[in-house]
Amino acid sequence: MLKITINGVIKEYPEGISFEEIAREYQPEYDDTIALVLENGKIRELMKKATRDCELSFLTLKDNIGHKAYVRTGLMILVKAVNDVFGPEKVSKVKVEFAIGQGYYCNVKMDEKLTSEHVKMISRRMRELTDADLPITKKSYPIDDAMEIFHRHKMYDKEKLFRYRRSSSVNIYCLDGYYDYYYGYMLPSTGYLKYYDLMHYENGILLLIPGSEDPKRLDYFEPKEKLFHTLETSTHWGEMMGIDSVGDLNDVICDGGISDIILVQEALQERRIGEIAKEIVDRGNIKFVLIAGPSSSGKTTFSHRLSVQLRTYGLVPHPIALDDYFVNREDTPRDENGDYDFECLEAIDVEKFNEDMNRLLKGERVELPQFNFKLGKREYHGNFKQLGPEDVLVIEGIHGLNPKTTHSMPDETKFKIYISALTSLNVDEHNRIPTTDGRLLRRMVRDARNRGTSARRTIEMWPSVRRGEEKYIFPFQEDADAMFNSVLIYELAVLKQYAEPLLFGIRKGEPEYYEAKRLLKFLEYFQGIDSKNVPNNSICREFIGGSYFDV
Numbered sequence: 001m002l003k004i005t006i007n008g009v010i011k012e013y014p015e016g017i018s019f020e021e022i023a024r025e026y027q028p029e030y031d032d033t034i035a036l037v038l039e040n041g042k043i044r045e046l047m048k049k050a051t052r053d054c055e056l057s058f059l060t061l062k063d064n065i066g067h068k069a070y071v072r073t074g075l076m077i078l079v080k081a082v083n084d085v086f087g088p089e090k091v092s093k094v095k096v097e098f099a100i101g102q103g104y105y106c107n108v109k110m111d112e113k114l115t116s117e118h119v120k121m122i123s124r125r126m127r128e129l130t131d132a133d134l135p136i137t138k139k140s141y142p143i144d145d146a147m148e149i150f151h152r153h154k155m156y157d158k159e160k161l162f163r164y165r166r167s168s169s170v171n172i173y174c175l176d177g178y179y180d181y182y183y184g185y186m187l188p189s190t191g192y193l194k195y196y197d198l199m200h201y202e203n204g205i206l207l208l209i210p211g212s213e214d215p216k217r218l219d220y221f222e223p224k225e226k227l228f229h230t231l232e233t234s235t236h237w238g239e240m241m242g243i244d245s246v247g248d249l250n251d252v253i254c255d256g257g258i259s260d261i262i263l264v265q266e267a268l269q270e271r272r273i274g275e276i277a278k279e280i281v282d283r284g285n286i287k288f289v290l291i292a293g294p295s296s297s298g299k300t301t302f303s304h305r306l307s308v309q310l311r312t313y314g315l316v317p318h319p320i321a322l323d324d325y326f327v328n329r330e331d332t333p334r335d336e337n338g339d340y341d342f343e344c345l346e347a348i349d350v351e352k353f354n355e356d357m358n359r360l361l362k363g364e365r366v367e368l369p370q371f372n373f374k375l376g377k378r379e380y381h382g383n384f385k386q387l388g389p390e391d392v393l394v395i396e397g398i399h400g401l402n403p404k405t406t407h408s409m410p411d412e413t414k415f416k417i418y419i420s421a422l423t424s425l426n427v428d429e430h431n432r433i434p435t436t437d438g439r440l441l442r443r444m445v446r447d448a449r450n451r452g453t454s455a456r457r458t459i460e461m462w463p464s465v466r467r468g469e470e471k472y473i474f475p476f477q478e479d480a481d482a483m484f485n486s487v488l489i490y491e492l493a494v495l496k497q498y499a500e501p502l503l504f505g506i507r508k509g510e511p512e513y514y515e516a517k518r519l520l521k522f523l524e525y526f527q528g529i530d531s532k533n534v535p536n537n538s539i540c541r542e543f544i545g546g547s548y549f550d551v
Contacts, residue, residue, distance in 0.1 A: 035066030133191030160247030277309035292400035322397025329376025343468030401476035418480035
């Protein structure tokens with residue numbers, strides 16, 4: 001018998017009992033489904049067995065890591081259902097491409113065009129699999145055996161990925177004879193997937209899954225056409241360069257072709273920036289270019305590069321930061337915890353901003369403020385502006401797309417741009433790279449370089465940053481006149497060298513340790529790139545340093 005401590009109480013269980021059996025006993029004490037356990041502080045899947053005395057606690061679907069296990073399990077069941085319905089001989093690829101709201105978009109490449117009727121058939125098969133509550137097992141294989149399994153099942157992207165694996169073994173999951181690899185934890189059986197939906201969207205499938213805030217509630221899906229087509233374009237760019245997955249990128253790096261890929265990627269971005277500049281010019285009468293996007297999107301570098309492109313059309317751009325219109329520190333609203341809420345719109349003096357912008361529009365000479373972040377107040381240092389016929393203000397700030405921010409400014413004078421780092425590169429066909437991971441690594445590297453902020457502190461603040469984005473930025477995405485994806489297909493291989501030492505600095509026992517460990521495991525997939533190949537005007541330079549621009 002084993003002595004297992006749960007909630008401060010020692011109980012005895014037979015050696016070899018699964019964590020799932022123990023979790024079932026404690027499930028009535030939790031509102032949300034238990035997804036994983038912590039054994040002596042280490043994350044364990046429920047299909048694992050207890051083999052020693054330990055202290056145990058539980059993680060539910062409301063916890064971020066539990067929610068990710070739910071998503072992963074849903075995607076595995078979806079891929080299995082597609083193969084069951086059509087057979088592997090008809091399906092050449094099921095690729096999990098990107099997330100849109102609560103949906104995960106999957107592209108199914110097969111002999112015939114995917115239809116709504118096909119999606120209904122897949123949905124019925126998924127329901128059969130979840131109703132049957134089939135076990136999902138995990139087994140460790142020697143690397144050569146794992147690659148042979150991947151090859152046999154035509155998972156060539158996974159075979160390529162593990163060609164660069166340093167460890168000698170790979171954990172492979174099995175569901176009813178279907179084998180697959182997933183980066184992260186999995187739930188123990190198909191019956192755990194209770195809340196989901198499937199729909200035909202564009203040319204693929206959208207798997208809808210509740211968010212972690214309420215794991216039992218599926219929100220109504222609102223199509224985001226501009227965001228979708230921006231993501232689709234980035235995927236096309238990757239395919240055009242022959243880089244669909246991390247394995248492809250590693251091949252290029254090891255074959256010595258990365259310099260060309262960097263040049264092509266940077267040229268593609270410059271072309272898109274030029275297209276946006278032309279849209280602004282063709283619109284005519286634009287005086288205010290408003291740029292907004294989530295943290296670490298590269299807004300500053302983008303605004304500089306856009307300004308250069310605008311100058312080629314004879315315009316004279318002037319940068320303005322919405323942050324300079326922060327209210328004085330004593331007037332800053334506080335959140336529910338009593339901390340200053342710098343993310344909310346009320347932290348900006350919207351009326352003063354509108355007054356200054358409208359005066360400029362009338363041709364008046366206006367002194368613009370500069371916010372002193374050390375003293376927490378607005379100051380004036382003789383920064384006078386007066387708009388001539390060719391002048392345009394390039395305004396950057398998280399609330400730039402919110403109509404309340406520019407409520408009194410004429411709509412015909414505004415051009416709104418949404419920018420984000422929308423990762424299109426996959427680890428492999430079934431393991432997408434979350435956009436938030438790329439932005440978190442960008443911010444971590446920049447914060448350490450510019451602000452002396454530790455990786456632990458950056459990870460600690462990240463949930464608060466994400467909440468602000470969900471509330472103040474994402475709702476206005478589709479209102480943009482143009483979208484720009486700032487992600488670079490090669491950048492994670494560059495950031496790896498900068499991020500790894502920072503992440504290794506987070507010690508076991510600190511709350512951020514498990515997130516650091518997850519990111520370190522993720523970065524192991526990449527072969528590194530020397531940053532000397534990165535151009536000095538690249539958005540990547542905003543984070544690693546060495547930019548031409550004042551960022």
